[in-house]
Amino acid sequence: MAGSQFDLLRRRRFAPFFLTQALGAFNDNVFKNALIILIAFQISELSSTQVDFYSNLAAGLFILPFFLLSANAGQWAEKYEKSRSIRWIKAAEIILMGLAGVGFWLGSLPFLLGVLFLMGAQSAAFGPLKYSILPQALRPKELVGGNALVESGTFLAILLGTLAGGWLMGLDRGVTLVSAALVLIAVAGWLASRGIPRATATAPDLKLNWNPVTETWRNVMFLRDHRAVLNSVLGVSWFWFFGSVFLAQLPNYTRLYLGGDQSVAPLVLMLFALGIGAGSLLCEVFSRRTVEIGLVPLGALGMTVFGIDLYFARPGMADVTGLSWQQFLAAPGNLRICIDLLAIGMAGGFFTVPLYALIQQRTPRERLSRVIAANNILNAAFMVTAAILAILLLHLGLNVPQLLLCTAILNALVAIYIFTLVPEFIARFVAYLVAKALYRLDVNGLEHVPDEGAALIVCNHVSFMDAVLVLGAVPRPTRFVMYYRIFDLPGMNIVFRATRAIPIAGSQEDPALMERAFAEIDAALAAGELVCIFPEGALTRDGEIAPFRKGVERILETRPVPVIPMALRGMWASMWSRRDSRLHRMRLPRRFRARVQLAAGEPIAPELASAAALEARVRELRGEAR
Structure with missing residues (x-):
């Protein structure tokens, strides 16, 4: 449609970057879902408790580097030209995917978890570049549409990568096929990055502070003086807390509570990712190409309502196990679960896209990469906390549906707190x-x-x-x-x-x-x-x-x-x-x-x-x- 957000996909100032980040997200999820399938279904000596532990450990290891490296990555993104930095990061991905292939060939879970940690480090370096390059490449009225495409493209890549990782691992020579795919996709991402136009340094005279603790504190102090941006950052971080709890539990939830085999796990993840992509794209339609923060409370409400309904749809263990994805869809009551998962994802899109666009719109250009870095640090802190809390609550006796229910209720409490701090969100919602x-x-x-x-x-x-x-x-x-x-x-x-x-x-x-x-x-x-x-x-x-x-x-x-x-x-x-x-x-x-x-x-x-x-x-x- 002429003049729509999709018109950006024909522009060189956006399309190569979009393809680069989408291929990166696709590759991450081919690897991560292949690893999850390996943990949940193909390592037979692992007990249910060990599967829970390794699933949450994997989630924590991937995001830990964001906490450790984001402050330095934000400074680097401000000081140096961005397209060259992106190309170096994509070159590093090729090496990491080669190591991942070695880990699958060895069948070594510790080795693969180490590669996952390094992938998190690469993503931490890419994060500040990913969101700070958009305001340089896009016009103000394109900001919501550009963010919506990035978010929906990312989650479409998550969907396809999840399906591809699970499908490849299920084949006879799955390990070999996964290893080859990881390297080939990394090379494709590097080639796409070569088309990204120059994005000049926004703070070339910046003196790098290599101490991540003091630099993190400096970024947080900057946010403290920009209340709307700070609370938008907190809102984004909370979404990643919420999402990481759900995503980390889905493999075991699928096997024990939905009764699905390894073909159902990608389906469940697909519904969640597809919902986020659809919600992200609808943001521009509902906001008339402006930063409509009134959608944020609507998203928060949907995350809680459908999260609670998901618990009541299946509060206990499945009566029948080993269902294929066709059998799962045909079973009574499962359509409701599918709708809940899709709606939770869609509400997440409404919640995050306006917040990202608001951060980009109201942050001075020369500080944006560091604000994104601070956002990533807080994201990491929230996600590590989510992984630890999930492990603790499951150890104390909660089952997975009860954990998801607690997260949905906690979402309502956190949303009320954030909206009390910044009444503008609710005011815009009511006016809308x-x-x-x-x-x-x-x-x-x-x-x-x-x-x-x-x-x-x-x-x-x-x-x-x-x-x-x-x-x-x-x-x-x-x-x-x-x-x-x-x-x-x-x-x-x-x-x-x-x-x-x-x-x-x-x-x-x-x-x-x-x-x-x-x-x-x-x-x-x-x-x-x-x-x-x-x-x-x-x-x-x-x-x-x-x-x-x-x-x-x-x-x-x-x-x-x-x-x-x-x-x-x-x-x-x-x-x-x-x-x-x-x-x-x-x-x-x-x-x-x-x-x-x-x-x-x-x-x-x-x-x-x-x-x-x-x-x-x-x-x-x-x-x-x-």
Whole structure:
């Protein structure tokens, strides 16, 4: 589809990188799933307890290098040109895959676990490059689509690699075939990396700090001063905690609780990965190519609801074991399990893609690789903790379904905590749901809203829902200036407070409140924030735009910033306007889910932004559609 996220796959600035990272993820999972199949099904002397132990140990060994090496990898990614670094890392992968082939030929589990640790080290070096190169290669409006393709491509590669690893290991000469495939795929990844365009160093003068402890602390301190980024990083890390618990338990869960043979293990992993890929791709559709963090609470809710349902779908041991994947799908009750696994993955896509895009959008370019490194460090800490906690809880007597249930419930508690720290997530979620439930909103011109820096938005004021619609459409956090009686509306007051809206009153009603409002507006603009005002000062009573008041000129005189004109169209005939107020008629259902529009114009310089000029521009944007 022209102009969609898939158009990036034809661009040299994205396609070679996408192919490189997808092949890397594919190769990782050919190896890891071949190793898991070896542990769970082909080493007959291992007991169920030992299978649990080695599955969790493998998960911990793979991510441990992220904790140890990410700080240095982040510095390296800032200081040096990125495409060359990626090529060196992919060359190292060829050597590692050769060692993996030796390990399979020897049949040595300790040797293979050592190779797995080295693969984790290679992935730790690639991580900061992977996410910091995207903002250099993509335009701001492509960031969500690019991240969605990377996430979905990664999990599609996980799916295919999982299937390929299990299938190859099941063949007569499985060890030889797996070993050959690993080396060939690594070579293909290195060849793809040679097409990645140059991505210049963002901090070439950076002095490398080789002490991972002090550098990690420095990165964490930087995050502490950027609260939204910090909590996005924590959200991503929590997702990897959640996902690592589920993925580490799936092989034994498949064998003991689903009753499947080694053909069912790839199917279960496939459903989880396919769900994440689908959820990632749907993010751009639902977010209209902006960073829509309102999807994050929706994802968190889905992870908990379907995680809990997965427990109730199969809380105990399977009655029948050794089922093939066809028999498993045909067995009663298993369709529900498949839907739960798919839905958990899809919710995970909704949860992570906006968080990654927000980190990239709100982090200074010269710090992004190190922030990604800090993210990887926290990911590693969370995943190591997940592996240790899983081993401990299973040792204390919990079975695998009970462990997954505890993780789903804990997800709800963690999500509530994160959203309490950053109410913007919930505010955007509520605004998104309300806008979708009550209106069919078409948006155009949002590319005129700057990605960073202070700006003032002015918009016509038609209904009590105007601020909610603008909040749900504009990708950046926006401070709204609104009449204090609307600010105090029951229910919506929670949203307005969460977005730090600024209540204001007329000079005759409450002069002190009005002065506080102007002071707060100035402080917000001074801090580089986006502020939206409705210069008419009240809801329209006849659907026409009232004269703009001089308050906008007072704001710009104190703090000259660009002004973004916006216009709402079609709101007068919708619910919550004053169209029928004087006649005291019921707001008829025909206006429910009305089709409305929000149009944004080019920024106007502050010296040209008089009240009259802004009013004329908003009238022009609105046209005849009241």
